[in-house]
Amino acid sequence: MNILFASSEAHPLIKTGGLADVSGSLPRAILGLHHDIRVIIPAYREILKHAQQLTLAAYLDLEGVRLPVRILSGRLPGGNVKLYLVDSPPHFDRAGKPYTTSSGSPWLDNAERFTVFCRAIHALAVNDAGLDWQPDIVHCNDWQTGLVPVMLRETSAAPASIFTIHNLAYQGLFDWKTFQSLKLPDDWWSIDALEFHDKFSFIKGGLIFADWLTTVSPTYADEICTPEFGCGLEGLLTLRKQSLTGILNGADYTVWNPGRDLHIPVQYNLRSLFHKIENKRDLQEHFALPVDNAVPLFTVISRLVEQKGIDLILEILPDLVKQNAQLVVLGSGDSQLEAALQQASARHPEHIGIHIGYDEVLAHRVEAGADIFLMPSLFEPCGLNQIYSLRYGTVPVVRRTGGLADTIVDTTPETLADKTATGFCFHQASATALWSAVERALAHYRKPDSWAQIMDTGMRQDFSWKRSAQQYVELYTRIIAQHKYGQILESNVIQ
Ligand code: ADP
Secondary structure: OEEEEEOOOEOOOEOOOHHHHHHHHHHHHHHHOOOEEEEEEEOOHHHHHHOOOOEEEEEEOOOOOOOOEEEEEEEOOOOOOEEEEEEOHHHHOOOOOOOEOOOOOEOOOHHHHHHHHHHHHHHHHOOOOOOOOOOOEEEEEOHHHOHHHHHHHOOOOOOEEEEEEOOOOOOOEEOHHHHHHOOOOHHHOOOOOOEEOOEEEHHHHHHHHOOEEEEOOHHHHHHOOOOOOOOOOHHHHHHOHHHEEEOOOOEOOOOOOOOOOOOOOOOOOHHHHHHHHHHHHHHHHHOOOOOOOOOOEEEEEEEEOHHHOHHHHHHHHHHHHHOOOEEEEEEEEOHHHHHHHHHHHHHOOOOEEEEEOOOHHHHHHHHHHOOEEEEOOOOOOOOOHHHHHHHOOOEEEEEOOHHHHHHOOEOOHHHHHOOOOOEEEEOOOOHHHHHHHHHHHHHHHOOHHHHHHHHHHHHHOOOEHHHHHHHHHHHHHHHHHHHHHHHHHHHHHHO
């Protein structure tokens, strides 16, 4: 199969969250299954600065774009996946982050930027870019690519499309004036198309018009069809439930493997787990915490936003301190949450260490050095850090939602007996419920045998891409066949 994989970020070129991890590793796994998959992302300045061996593949004249857009071609680092960069300097060659300025405000022209991106993806998808290559299917990811399925529906002999929801909370909503300025077909502003409560919704383009929908865990696929998690789109998603599949994200164990991780002071694996202590010492020193292996060391690595349940963590901090535990937090995001965590650290420097910012290397050191990983998300489409934590023997305490429910097995007398326990889960989104899970974790931490067993089971879990990539390939095959069959039926009707 020929597959065009469209995403607004891809590790290691550019990353704001889990989407980049997926876009950096899933295509490699699919290439390994012998399919011609090519990744397309915007040519942000950050990428142009570091990317090597790019060649000019095409010039595109796109509707509504004054200057020609260049398609640069190269390889995704760390593998052999072909990469296309959409180089439109007025839209992407600027200082700052992919969706926001350096200080975190959304770019005012985001709708225009990602409309240009979608137009370029469409041009490649219908073999209109002079590349002499056409995909059988376009795999779109999140709202930034949401217009592609609509554009494809309006093109004859277009490839099939699949749209993956990585986080339904981000929908790409813009006002009527913005919609008008984009010069898109008028009939797209309709409740049956892209209008959503008087706004122009990019994500609806994917949700309504893609041949198939996926999301990143089976539990989240069910959850988004309910009012609690559907962000107002549960009705539409329920209608499409027959074409919605949850496929768990995989972890890239070439990047996240404590046995080969060059970012951590001392590598370790199941047979040399005693080396984890040295990583713990490194982490305690780094955060100026008392160096003591007996003290349980908790960690959070996260975007600091409401979704991640950071409020709940703030509420249990006094209890953690009372228990003489330590906590290190690596994250950035909401300025109030950042300030609250910094204040807590200033009040209890012997117990709480904070690093505000995004630091890939430190994330590895934290995973290696900590004992317990906290992830009390209010909702979590898949979540990757709890999966990385398992491999690093850092036992996760998670809320039972979305991908967290699908990846962590709660510790109970039964799961300990049958050796399936990998962490601690709680249900209610409350500090009391989180604290009772933490207390259970602490009780087991003090029993070295049962703790060693939980770590051991976690480290043996295999969440590599192998199985999930196979599931995507099976789905692509089915959708392409269905799409072609539908086109034949349609053309018969027209005749
Ligand atoms: P989300 O996509 O909602 O942010 P995920 O758990 O799916 O959450 O993925 C988050 C990814 O971003 C992980 O690879 C995690 O290690 C990384 N990450 C998040 N915050 C930071 C940070 N401050 N520094 C380094 N890596 C981070």
